[in-house]
Amino acid sequence: MNTVPEVPGILYLRFSKAGGGLPDSAGHEGLLALLGALTPVVEAAPPDGALADVRGALRYFGLDVRGLASVIRIRALALHGVDCAIGAAENPMLARMAARRAAPGTTFVVPGGGAAEFLADRPAAALDGVGAATARTLCAYGLDSVGRIAAAPLGTLQRITGVRTGRELWERAHGIDRTAVLPGAAARSIAAERSFPRDELDRERQRRALMSLTEELGARMRGDGQVCRGLAVCVRYADRTGYSTLTRTRTLREPTAHSAALTALAYRIHDSFALQRARVRGIALRAEGLMESERAAHQLSFDPVDERARRIEAVADRLRDRFGPRAVMPGRLAA
Template sequence: MNDEPAVLCLRFRRIGGGLPDSADYEGLLALLGAFTPVVEAAPPGAALADVGGALRYFGQDAAGLASVIRVRALALHGVDCAIGAASNPMLARMAARQAATGTTFVVAPGEHAGFLASRPAAALDGVGAATARTLCGYGLDSIGRIAAAPLATLQRITGVRTGRELWERANGIDRTRVVPNAAARSIAAERTFPRDELDPGQHRRALLSLTEELGARLRADGQVCRSLAVSVRYADRTGYATLTRSRTLTEPTAHSAALTSLAYRIQDSFALQRARVRGIGLRAEGLHGAERAAHQLTFDPVDERARRIEAVSDRLRARFGPQAVKPGRLAA
């Protein structure tokens, strides 16, 4: 593995909070394109960039180049960044999650083992809640323990292919590359409340608006998703904390009702009914073309009627704008 930190993962945040709008996001991608042609969009608020060539051209290390990019993003778009720098996309994404807005977290050469070791199994790319529970049941509750486990043991627990991927990732190995203009593997949206919100009804309403938005975006792009991840940012004694959980859908879908049902179940699992919530985010993961999805046939007339209504609503949105049609619970 090449240990030189040459991959940046950038998470964009507007000054004052929130994600950049679509125009600013396109501008930020163009800004990155001035440093390197190898930029992979991860909308709505992140991007990967392979800056190996740029480091040599600009005579900077990864942290130095990240600082230059941050200054330009602030000056041109009013957007700050949390940036992770590492030798591969997986480590860069994990580093970016550790970085506060306005900072760069660098996983330096030879330090990936120490960076990964104490993190929970669920923090590893590709490990969902179900896989994490299975691993924890065998005492493999941290990335360090997964890395130290014999490959054969992991393959016995999770299967041959998954076991090898787990072992490689736990040891800092990522065979993926930054792919310019690659189709997004996930899409996301979020709602930020103007103040800490105590009303569970408002939390539900925000989540409903997110599932409606992502469902419409998926259908417009001819895509379906395999799983959803819900993030809740709430006030605690130390300031603010964020909880994120993901679950897999019964079948890949872009059907808003199915997305809403699963998102509500994930939200309920947090047991945060009395929490002071500042923001809720939703991410649709495992995207692929709808033509590859096998819809499970049902004989439920209510479900089929809902899908027909959804198709009509999508046509109206395409003609009159995204706010033309919305559920009655969001109309007030």
């Protein structure tokens, strides 16, 4: 019996100001309200994105997905001065991946039933949930593309990466995503941004901005009893076309809110851009995969330096709660 392919009715939108950079928190809220006027099923993905289930809106307005995406882009540009890169697919994972392929002002659509073709030539690291370490492990076995991962037997993937991870990897490589768009859900990520008053070439100042971001996000997560599974660094820099944005995501060795671990990973991501003398205008940091700290597994450490650093961090958090966020800070930021 023939089945009708599912309509690509899930949108992932990446916002950027028309002149470059990310919208501020008020602008992001305005964009979410704009989407909310079209569909009630909208999930925020700060600092620069949103998920929307528009299947009902497509029927209501009598538009196809490209037509509705055009309406959203025009309204966002006219009302908020924000451009949108939009990915459309049949589930959130595919929509996020499609949005990464879309340039600002364009829509990339993965047609219903077209997941296998879309995913086949993508590198292993492009798949949701695959960090740098897992990608290296898969590549060592010749599984360097999503198509090759999908062709591998489930048992083989489970022997390489573990039972649970192998199952999730196999499903994602086949375009299966069991998550849904959750309006009003607790944030899965938190973000912060630092903008420079002028194009910044000094690498040390860029790294100080990164450290201040990791300190801020780490303190926020510890205060809320949360940890994150990974970090995304977004760098806005000047080039021949004006301003461009690069974003890269890496997975932590274990879920954490420890500022030192966050800073070390943020520095590694920053190094991977290899921008050299790039003129950087702003840096944003997003902590992804938030979860309750009590639910996270923690590798026991017998390193007294690490344990002492965590105790000092806890004391510093209490002092900041009492005397303000600048009461205690790393010496590198106090200069």
